[in-house]
Amino acid sequence: MLSVEKQMLFLLSKADRLQSQDLIRIYEKRGYSAPYIRNGLSRLKKEQYVDTPSRSTYSITESGRTYIRSINRKPELYSAAWEGTWHLVLLSFPESERKRRDQLRSDLLQTGLGLLYSGAYVSPWPYREELSELIHKHSAGQYVTVFYGKLEHGEITPNQAEKIWSLKEVARVYEEKRHWYEEQFVPLLIAALNNRSSTAFEAYGLELFNLFLTLGETINELYLIDPMLPPELLPDNWRCRNILRQLTDGLNSIIEAIPSDSVYARFVK
Incomplete structure (x- = not known):
């Protein structure tokens, strides 16, 4: 599943039902075309994660909720104890x-x-x-x-785990996202927060919501490639957990900044 599709599924889990046009309006502001969004919704329906109770109306299925729960639980694995x-x-x-x-x-x-x-x-x-x-x-x-x-013979070592889960590539993507976050995203977020007094209420909420979606999409990409292995299987210099926490803290700061009475609050609170 693409990270954008997962994000649309997340929005549906918060709103219960949405018109396809609602999602198109949201994502067109982020550079995605209407056909792209419709195709994404069609794939979600084909995979039985969403249903269409009426024309152009989408709702999340129980399978969709199970998928969202499993993906959102994934970061908890970094702090879980492994029993071997x-x-x-x-x-x-x-x-x-x-x-x-x-x-x-x-x-x-x-x-x-x-x-x-x-x-x-x-x-x-x-x-x-x-x-x-x-x-x-x-x-x-x-x-x-x-x-x-348990494995009685041939225990998997960190060196083997690195190859089994392509951890070098995972680490490379994390560093790429960290650089993007620090050099490009954080300045945009600071500017948006500083413009609150001079920006119309709904425009301010929309700006923050778009930043939430942008950063959320990046975090979703990491969720999909990171196996979040226990420390026993990771390289000694594994920085990905800290980078994920850095990005998640940024996402939480956006959630807190979106006004509770904004029309976009229902998607994040």
Whole structure:
């Protein structure tokens, strides 16, 4: 799932129902075209994360809420204690089901599992609810086997984890986002906060809301690539957790600054 689609799903989880035109108006101000947003909504519906109770009206499904909960819980893993248990997912699809297999693979990687061997995905964290939802979503029960337990031989080291989860690339993206945040985003946020007295009320709320969406989209991108492994599996110089906290603190400051009686408050409070 793209970070913009996840963000639209998040907005639907706050508002319950939205017209497609509402989302188009919000995202057109950020440079996204109406066809792009409509295509994103169509993909969300195809994946059963949203429904259309009436023409051009979208509402989040229970599967959508489960997905949002699982992604939003992910940062908590950085402070969770690991018991040394591994969770292994084995895929065995016939070649005729290649498309379904590839879609499930993509979802497993975004959830936080890493590719151990061909057809074998592993995680130190118990994604039980997420795996159950993904297996149901892709109707893949007959092709998936899930194990939980400890490794008796061949323990995964930090060096191996770095390759399994492409941690060097994850760290590179984090540093790229940190530089963007400090050099480009923070000056925009400071300017917006300083202009409160000279900006019309709704225009001020909209400006902050757009900043919220911009930073939120960046954080969502990191959620989708970071497996948020326990310290035992991470390199000694792992800075990504601190960078994520830095960006999240910035997002919280925007949430606090959006007036509670603004029309945009319902999406963030």
